[in-house]
Amino acid sequence: MLESGFVELKLDWAATKSLSIGAIVLSDEFSAGGHTSGGSDATRMDTSSTTLMAFTESKNVRALFEAFLMCVDGTPSKSHTKSSVQVYPPEGFDAWGFSPFVKRADLESSSSNYVKDGHVTFMFGVIVLRSGHDGPIAVPSSDMGDHLGHLLDSADGSDVSFDVAGEEFHAHRAVLAARSPVFKAQLLGSMAEAKMSRVTLHNIKPSTFQVLLRFMYTDKLPTDKELEETSSSAANEVFEDLLADMFQLDRLNLMCAQKLWERVSAENVAAALGCAETHSCPELKNRCLDFFVVEKNFKVAVLTEAYYRLMHSFPSVIDEIRERVQSKR
Structure with a gap:
């Protein structure tokens, strides 16, 4: 008996260049055989790796993990596809994947068949392998x-x-x-x-x-x-x-902070910082500060209108930025 699930992860490829080394972009969760999983892409200087993360507490689940790129014509890539049968979770870990999966050069070359409208699409799939009635009863999500x-x-x-x-x-x-x-x-x-x-x-x-x-x-x-x-x-x-957080929904507060963090760029990091300071969100603020003081981001961010508003409204945040810049020298 086979039970499968697939999920699409569409990346703004140009935006990944501003991510820090090792930054992770998560797909939506998906279900296969009653087990909840998710895919991710981790970017590095010259490669991209893929990982399957099992969010289920189930043990000893034998499954086929597959990851592949989608071509611009909507068909699966034949050259950038990998699969492996594993027992989840792998010993000592809660995730498993392929590293490296694809080189940046393969995606950015003039002959690339993967970048469409500035986006690269990864597909993640899981097929849970069962035999007879020896597995647990599958309970839908x-x-x-x-x-x-x-x-x-x-x-x-x-x-x-x-x-x-x-x-x-x-x-x-x-x-x-x-x-x-x-x-x-x-x-x-x-x-x-x-x-x-x-x-x-x-x-x-x-x-x-x-x-x-x-x-x-x-x-x-x-x-x-x-x-x-x-x-x-x-x-x-x-x-x-x-x-x-007008209605005291802590989970919503942090989910919104994560959504804003996913959208941070050198052009809008000052605005995100101001928002984090206004609403007392240290989780978003600290990540924005770390992003801000990266030299290439700093040179762009200090020229934005949001940075001047930040200077006027929150001079203490400007002091924190200066301290972090000085500590990096």
Whole structure:
């Protein structure tokens, strides 16, 4: 019996050049045979390596791991594909992969058949190998988030609505109260909103509230594919707004910090730093500081408008940048 799963990882190849050596880009999680896994690409100076990470707690899972590049015509590469049968997890590790997988030179050459619209696509696949009935009973991954997402979309049984800058959003008090102590106090406590069927929210944009609401039902943020029709600056604004953590959602706060970190470049690192300082997010701030003081990034970042705003609003952050630059000399 074979049970398989595949996931696509599309990389902005030009953007990988600004990543630090060994930086890792993760794919979405995917399921094969009831086991949850994910793929990653780690960039180095002249090569790219691929890794399969098993997020499941299952032991002694025998599986075929496959990784390959997609050609510009949408067909799998015949020259850049690797596969291996392994027992997971490998002894002493929680991940396994191929290093090196492909040389940068092969992707950047004029004859490259892999870069399409500035992106390179990796495919990761897992086939769980079973024999007879000697393996564990396969239990599907939880689809609770999908069901709650459908409930949100249909508005079936909704008992409260929100007016956000003139746009209306329907929801369920019990779901919101279970997820957020702020909503619990507001919708089930002694506050006036507890008796209202329609609540007006201020200081939040409709686009931000829409992402917030879906996270509260599904525990997920929009994927990169879902954000393709949204400009990078608009997506960043949503994640920056959510970083404010108005509704005390710690997991959402850190997920947004990670989304902003994935989008950091020399051109916007000063803005990301300002956002991290404004909303007291040390996880994002420290990563941005390390990125900022890399010489090639520093030369670009100090000429941006966001850097001048940073100097005016947060002089202490400028002091931290100077200290880190001096310590590197």
